[in-house]
Amino acid sequence: RLALSRGGPLAGKHVVVSAGGTQEPLDPVRYLSNRSSGKQGFALAQAALDLGARVSLVVGATAAALPTPTGAERTDVESAAQMAEAVLELSRMADVLIMAAAVADFRPRQVQAHKIKKGALPRVELEPTQDILLAVAEQRRQVGRPAVVVGFAAESEKLLENAQDKLERKNLSMIVANDISAPDAGFAVDTNRVLLLLPGGVVEPLPLMTKSEVAEAVLARVVGLLAEGAG
Ligand code: CTP
Numbered sequence: 711r712l713a714l715s716r717g718g719p720l721a722g723k724h725v726v727v728s729a730g731g732t733q734e735p736l737d738p739v740r741y742l743s744n745r746s747s748g749k750q751g752f753a754l755a756q757a758a759l760d761l762g763a764r765v766s767l768v769v770g771a772t773a774a775a776l777p778t779p780t781g782a783e784r785t786d787v788e789s790a791a792q793m794a795e796a797v798l799e800l801s802r803m804a805d806v807l808i809m810a811a812a813v814a815d816f817r818p819r820q821v822q823a824h825k826i827k828k829g830a831l832p833r834v835e836l837e838p839t840q841d842i843l844l845a846v847a848e849q850r851r852q853v854g855r856p857a858v859v860v861g862f863a864a865e866s867e868k869l870l871e872n873a874q875d876k877l878e879r880k881n882l883s884m885i886v887a888n889d890i891s892a893p894d895a896g897f898a899v900d901t902n903r904v905l906l907l908l909p910g911g912v913v914e915p916l917p918l919m920t921k922s923e924v925a926e927a928v929l930a931r932v933v934g935l936l937a938e939g940a941g
Pocket residue numbers: 790809810811812813814815839840841842843844860861862863864865876
């Protein structure tokens with residue numbers, strides 16, 4: 711793997727991958743989060759390294775401690791706001807962004823300075839977080855980078871319709887659509903059942919695969935998109 715990283719179809723390319731879930735604090739000891747394991751994102755980072763890329767891995771919360779792929783530059787973050795800052799900064803100069811992270815859509819409006827005591831149940835008011843891919847799309851219009859942006863869509867219903875909508879709304883080069891209602895796909899398990907959606911209504915269903923195999927299939931597509939000069 712180390713020997714391969716000196717050459718390969720992504721040699722000289724900088725790939726940013728986000729992985730894991732975000733944690734949105736409520737007080738010094740509590741947060742809102744989600745069930746992202748981080749496994750698919752780490753597999754994507756490894757696959758990009760295997761093709762010779764320079765890889766930045768932005769990591770939120772993962773279900774278990776995952777070893778950093780050898781050679782990846784890792785940034786750990788907690789909240790959606792921290793992930794947005796890291797991803798936007800790294801993407802500004804990158805060739806590829808792959809957003810595999812499960813970013814919280816909302817967070818507590820107020821973070822209590824002190825631990826909330828039991829007794830009176832607090833009313834937790836929420837506010838929206840920033841959509842990182844929308845911010846990336848805006849930055850990309852200005853700086854022309856990254857050339858390729860890949861999103862993920864985890865859906866429990868209307869998979870194609872919802873993923874297609876995100877592909878367009880977030881101006882993505884490709885979206886990896888994931889049916890999380892299937893028991894062998896999505897959170898916590900080692901396999902994934904995904905569809906790759908590209909602009910123009912192109913849909914490529916992949917068979918049930920390990921997350922490493924999904925990562926390799928996604929990166930193979932990324933190599934093709936970079937070669938086409940697509941964005
Ligand atoms: N995403 C993001 N910033 C957010 C939320 C999501 O960049 N605040 C990214 C995810 O990393 C993923 C893609 O957007 O690559 C789609 O995420 P998803 O949760 O499926 O879509 P949302 O746009 O958040 O819509 P919803 O949760 O309502 O389906």
